[in-house]
Amino acid sequence: MKSRVYVIAILFSVALTSCGYSNIDMVKDYVDELNPALSLGEVLESYKYFTKTEWEEKEGSRGIKYVEFTAYYSNKSTKAGFLDEGIKDAIIKIQFPINKVEDGFDIGFEGYKDLSKKDSEFKSYAGLIFKQGDLIRLIYENQPLWGLNHWELNQFLLRRDAVN
Numbered sequence: 001m002k003s004r005v006y007v008i009a010i011l012f013s014v015a016l017t018s019c020g021y022s023n024i025d026m027v028k029d030y031v032d033e034l035n036p037a038l039s040l041g042e043v044l045e046s047y048k049y050f051t052k053t054e055w056e057e058k059e060g061s062r063g064i065k066y067v068e069f070t071a072y073y074s075n076k077s078t079k080a081g082f083l084d085e086g087i088k089d090a091i092i093k094i095q096f097p098i099n100k101v102e103d104g105f106d107i108g109f110e111g112y113k114d115l116s117k118k119d120s121e122f123k124s125y126a127g128l129i130f131k132q133g134d135l136i137r138l139i140y141e142n143q144p145l146w147g148l149n150h151w152e153l154n155q156f157l158l159r160r161d162a163v164n
Contacts, residue, residue, distance in 0.1 A: 024055045027067045027096045027105055034140045034163075047139045049075045050092075066108060067096045073112070078147040086147040089115040093122060094136065110135040112145070129153070134160065 028041025035043060045053050050071040059065050071092045078086040095108035110132060111122040125135040125145070137160060138145055148156065 023057050023065060023067050023098050023105070026098075027069075028055065030105075032140070034137065040136075043140055044069055044071065044094075047071070048142055049073050049144060065098045067098070067105065069094045069096070073145060075144050075147070078144060087112070087114050087116070087145070090145075091115065091122075092135070092145075107133050107136065129157070131160075 028039060030040040031038070032040060038046075041055075044050070051074050052072045054070045056068045056070070057065065058068050069092075073090045073092050074088065076088055078088045091113045093109065093111050093113075095110075096105040097108045098105050110125045112125055113122045114120045126132045135145065138156065141156070141159075143152070143156065
């Protein structure tokens with residue numbers, strides 16, 4: 001009986017050490033100066049407008065590894081904003097390419113697919129006003145991604161530019 005417990009303990013410890021620290025863990029555990037109280041994973045998974053979240057590790061056609069975060073965005077109270085039509089339901093994708101040189105990751109594609117439009121394709125969130133990284137910044141601030149009025153948008157841009 002004692003040897004059986006010993007064998008189970010060895011198998012358990014081997015299983016734990018073989019799990020390792022994945023690229024998904026690295027991205028999820030990242031803590032940003034925007035909110036040092038929460039990890040990136042905690043921020044994305046607790047965002048009030050996401051109904052479902054998924055994490056996957058993928059590899060591109062040239063062998064570049066990246067972590068892809070996918071979420072279902074739902075905000076039924078969204079009205080048309082200052083610069084947008086007020087998307088209520090969307091799929092959000094954020095890709096984090098793994099940086100081999102610095103042993104970390106970058107923010108890659110930040111995009112969305114409007115679920116109210118038939119045959120909608122993924123579009124980049126960055127555009128005339130928004131820059132790369134703004135989608136994540138809005139999520140950190142627990143702000144809606146669409147439907148910001150002129151004042152809300154102006155305040156967000158002022159906060160963003162004060163940090164940069």
